[in-house]
Amino acid sequence: MDDKAKVTELLQPYLADGRLYIVDCQIAGRQGGRIKVTVLLDSDEGITIDECANISRTLGTQMDEMNFFGDSPFTLEVSSPGVDFPLKFMRQYLRNIGRTLIVALADGKTQKGKLISVADDHIVLAIEPEKKSKSKKKKEADLMVDAAPIGPTPIPFEQIKKANVEVSFK
CATH class of the missing domain: 2.30.30.100 (SH3 type barrels.)
Structure with a gap:
């Protein structure tokens, strides 16, 4: 299972029983340096900044505890897709x-x-x-x-x- 699939699996408990859904998940910078994990979430009613911040904190802590990327430092960004992001679903x-x-x-x-x-x-x-x-x-x-x-x-x-x-x- 690749890193993206692992992050997607870790996100499942935070999706509020299907109310939230993953629009996109990207991982960049694996070849040395800081790794950037970007997760875009949405719902039929939209998603708040507080919801994104809470998911980011708890998921980030979980990834730290798991030593997700080994010794490599990472940045986790959880947000909603911007108005300019293409519709996918x-x-x-x-x-x-x-x-x-x-x-x-x-x-x-x-x-x-x-x-x-x-x-x-x-x-x-x-x-x-x-x-x-x-x-x-x-x-x-x-x-x-x-x-x-x-x-x-x-x-x-x-x-x-x-x-x-x-x-x-x-």
Whole structure:
């Protein structure tokens, strides 16, 4: 079992019976020097700074007592994923219904729209027409470019390469 899997296993008792879930776990710097362990946790209602701090203290103490990395010093960082972190789990999509997503697709295209719904195998985005200048409209008409879909558009999860919530300060 690698270090990441061991940390994930150690985290299980701290996940409040499934209320919290692991979004990401990274370990960097194993080849000498200080090791950095970064754990991103979330829940359907969000996670507080106090929850992250408590988990960090207790998990860090447990890892120290186990001599997890031998004599190598380590830093443990437990936090929530930032707004710029890509959505990975259905729980994250469900929590962001009503927000605008920017979705990079496996075919290289990008879709932007409001997340309307989430199903077992796809999401549905309300895609608004792109605002184009007159010269861009003419160029696309000349080239007979396929128009992007407009309105409710289902996107299968297997076609999603990356999905981020668009940050808006309106």
